[in-house]
Amino acid sequence: MSFDNTPGNPFALSTDDLARLEAIREGMLDPSPRRIGRLDQWGLADTYETYAEVARYTEVSITLPDGTVLDASLSVPRDLAPGQACPAVVLPAPLNNLGHRAYLGMFPRWTLGGYVVLAYSQRGLAKSTGEIQVAGPQDVADATEVINWLVAQDGVDPGRIGLFGSSYGAGTSLLAAANDQRVKAVAGTSAWGDLFASLYENGTRHLKAFEALVQLFDEDRCSQEFRDVIEKIRNDTIDDEVREFAQVRSPRHYLNAYNDAATPILLTTAWHETIFSVPAVVDLFTGLTGPKSLLVQVGDHGNGELSGLAGLLSKPTEMAYRWMDHHLGGSAGDGREPRFGIRSEYMHNLLSDLRHDDWESYALPRKRFHLADATAGERDGQMAEGLPQPGWARSVKATGRSTEAVVAPKLIQTGLAERMGLPHVYKTAEIDRGLAAIWTTAPLAQTMRVQGDLEVRVTVKPQEANATIVAYLMDCDPATGRSAVITHAPYTITDEQTGRATTITFPLQPAHYVLPRGHQLQLIIDTNDPFFADANTAPSAIEISSPQGAESYIDIPIDTLD
Template sequence: MASAGLYPELDGTALTQFVTALEGGGTSTLSPALAEEAAQARGQVEFFTVRVPVDPDASGGSTELDGAGWQPKGAGPFPCVVMPAPWTDLGWLTYAAQATQIARRGYVVLAYTPRGFGKSGGEVDVAGPYDVRDGSAVIDFLLANLPAADPSRIGFLGDSYGSGISLLVAANDPRVKVVGALSTWGSLFEAFYENGTSHTASVDALRGAARNARLSERTRWAFDQMQNGDAVTGELLQWAEERSPRNEIDRLDRPDLAITFSHAWHETLFPVNQTLELFNRLSVPAKRIDLSIGDHSSPEMTGLIGLPNRIWNATHRWFDYHLKGLGELEESTVVSEIMWSKALESRADWEEATGTPVRFHLTGPAAGGTDGGLADKPQNGWSTAVSTGTDTPATVADAIIKTGYAEMAGKPKVYPTAAISRTAAAVWTSEPLTEPAKVRGIPSLRLTFQPSAANATFIAHLFDAAPDGNASIITHAPFTTQDATPGEPVVAEIQLQAAGYDVPAGHRLMLVLDTQDPFYGDANETDSKITFSSPEGNPSHLDVPLA
């Protein structure tokens, strides 16, 4: 759900000037790239703004959505692309440069601002039933008012918030034949609650980005519930699942629907696993996913400001093939940009893209040491305790989105492992690797722990630790248990987020478990402890998929 406030690159003034140039010429205020785009577009497409009437919501009164259209000059008929805007006050303006490029490729394009944002009426429904019906109403409007539009060739394309709306509209309107879902979600619930832990920073960021939007009472209630981090209610679960494309699998699995996804490995708003689950459960004949270095929407951002972009270029080719019959369909359905080499790996499916799990057993610290080991054989009978309530340098990221931009620039966050308090965190390290380790897929952790209180939260971080003691994060996952019996063992089965990462030879794998992170809700009670162990017959271990 991208916001101009979260993305400095998304310059609303520049996009407004670009639209002004489309309407009346004059490109002196534009960058060279946008000036050339606008000048060429004026000879090829017609641009116009629209107001799309839709059903009123609970707030009452007539409701119209703010939008804009691009129509190629000529008789047509032309295939159509509908673009619901991201989670931003800029609304459809976000797509001004990208929609122009698509229209110049021979498409009728209609971009619109979802209800509750910008100049659209109504209240924010968070990809709920009103938003789904709005998508169909936009199709009706397009076909009724643009005679060059081909009703048999319609696609939906969106980034972030617009991507989830696109998937849900496609599930409910068979007129949609192609979907581009960039930085999307599969399960809204699992995006905000992972292993019983609330993603409070994500909800805070989304709410901050929507501070000028008109949130419905139901939306405010849902955000309050998620920010409070209370135990999940059935009502909240129902709200989230109603807005989850994963629950529409049966209706998305149409033989005439083609879907392309993109996602970032270190996504902090909608972690990648829940989107991968949607991708892998789909059995549509044509599907594709592109996984990149970065964070939410950042891999696509240069395309939104009119510059060449790998994700958008691949999406253009996808629509050209499925709506225009041009080009060739790529044999690979999974394309991965590997951290930090930026090498691209193309594989036929997720199974082929995933490595073979290699088991590392958690062992106790050596005599006089503090850190346990990650070994090839189990060691039972040890235990190590950490105190809750203190954060450590082992964190998910410095900031939502911004850390991802640094990663894209080849400057991943540096973690000084010696500064991680061994009383506030438990640490296990492997021996130095004798050859590079290619992490491909979803690492998993099986762990026994004893909380001293009924509620406990910890965060598992998997690091690539260099010989100098500094580390880069490979992946992570939080875990929370509530209403446990204090002092009784709890067995946790934790899937960390998927990763495509190359660990150099000579480096070590490092697992760090601490109890606080500014990204997550904290269920720990004051002055409590968590004791990790590896009991006989049930050894604690970390499985890392290595190619």
């Protein structure tokens, strides 16, 4: 996650937020009344005055064996007794031009909880030298060197080391823990489980999110290996080099290492995550056999922990403090035990807070809704339980133009609005039915909840060899014709014979959503979304059908709301 003000940066903080961070840094470096007093305008003077009384903050440089210099900051409790050693938490930076300074808001909680804190900017980021490796093997080796440097400092207990990171820092934290058994606990917010799955879903490139990340990395600072991969992804050359690049950077690839060491791992993600794959995070969580916790919140990448990184309250950071306290013996949290298993919010209720032991007990049994043709006088097909509905076909045009249905009008900001109770409104009644096929249920007789994994099966016959479709499940209010997105997924068919009908079955992103009584479930399938790369040749057409023996359906984990 980034905190710079680059134009178009979906993670950008306001000018006031940046000024606050700089004032915090100056007050920590020089805790004089004048510097600390500047923080009064944000109500932070007391916090950092107390911090200065109990800890010493310095900005340091860590020189690695190859000469690369990492920019870092260190906080050590004052007045330690001779031989006294504290737990330590290492914070690899998120993706930003502030580097380790992005975590300054968390330092008081960690320090007052008795931790030594070391935050650092990974190579190529902020003021650190070297080339950006994207949490590659070199970054993992760097993390080991950083820990070596840390445990050589006075007051650090080498047997109680934890890693905390957000986004890019979460990935590095997880990968470093797989390599270094000195790491006794990990908390990764807005984490990823599988980098390839995040870039390439159901054969479809997540091009908009990929380009946003590349812009934040700054290609000129990237390694040649990464620049080669960037060009291959742009050119849709998904070869063994790209797969290997992603695999070694995927925590899910190191499940055996986590399980052999029984590493305690806390993960957080979001239902409307547009950067990293949510199913891959769920798969990582499910595959862990040691102490583990998964939080899934309303919103998009980085939304949930943003206030916590600034020193305010957030579920991800509060859970991280408790997690480290429980496993390392500090007291940064509120004294409560951490939650194990799954903790979730449902869209769009930030006050919801559900707990389940595992994904199996979390996900509801799926019900099959068959897709049927439109009845006389209706323009949309039907979606209902009961018998399969074969024998119909609908054609949608691929023009290279998107419909009203899109994953998110804006990366990150759309999810942030969801967290504020303002989900994007889709005017699905106005969608051109020549560009999209739509199926709708009858109005719901009761309030219902969708909770878990979804799957779609349809038969498609494109006019051209390659074709992309995008499916969206919506919550539609029939009184207004307006909808909100529940979940989505793309699917791309490649190298098929022109005009050949192919039955495809693919998962949608998992969801947790409550539908009011009287609303309808609505499935939309179109051929273009600016969020994804588009394999369609425009203009062309794609026929969607339901042949005998391979009838079309959507499986939805749904039940009445208790």
